[in-house]
Amino acid sequence: MDVRGHLDLLLLAVLADAGPVHGYAVITALRDRSDGAFDVPEGTVYPALHRLERAGLVVSRWEQAAPRRRRVYELTREGREARVAKQSEWRRFVDGVQAVLGPAATQVPA
Template sequence: MDLRGHLDLLLLTALHDLGAAHGYSVIVRLRERSEGAFDLPEGTVYPALHRLERDGLVASEWATVASRRRRVYRLTPDGRATLRAKRREWRVFAAGMGAVIGPTPMEGLT
């Protein structure tokens, strides 16, 4: 599944739901909430988390989790504001798509 343009929204949402969490927890959360549709590799998630941190949308710190030292990420105030904006954008997009393609999948399309 192509997530271009949607990965930040997914990651910010997972961090919002989890509070402070390490990257693997974010991966598990997305996989579980999407019933396996978003089973993202670490090579996708960690670079995106680092980029979100550089952009000031998440902050991280080292913590000991289950006897392991891990980097734990959390939303910043700018991250929460960006999440609100991205959720609004997604709802407008989804409503528009629903209006065009209809409420149920079309069968028999080739």
């Protein structure tokens, strides 16, 4: 499933729930929580995290955890606020789409 345009929200959501966590764990959580639906090239998640950091929504630091050094990411206050705002925006979008499609759209085709 193509998550372009939604990756920022997904990453903010994972970081909000997982707390300070390294990139590999973010990607694993993204894959596990979506039951593998979000099959993005894992390498593209790091530039997205860097972009969120440049926007001030995420901070990161190197952490020397066995067996290797890893960069740990954490939401800032602005990041938490952005997550809430983006989630609300997403909810309105989903509700709007749902309203247009109608009740039949929720039924799983036989």
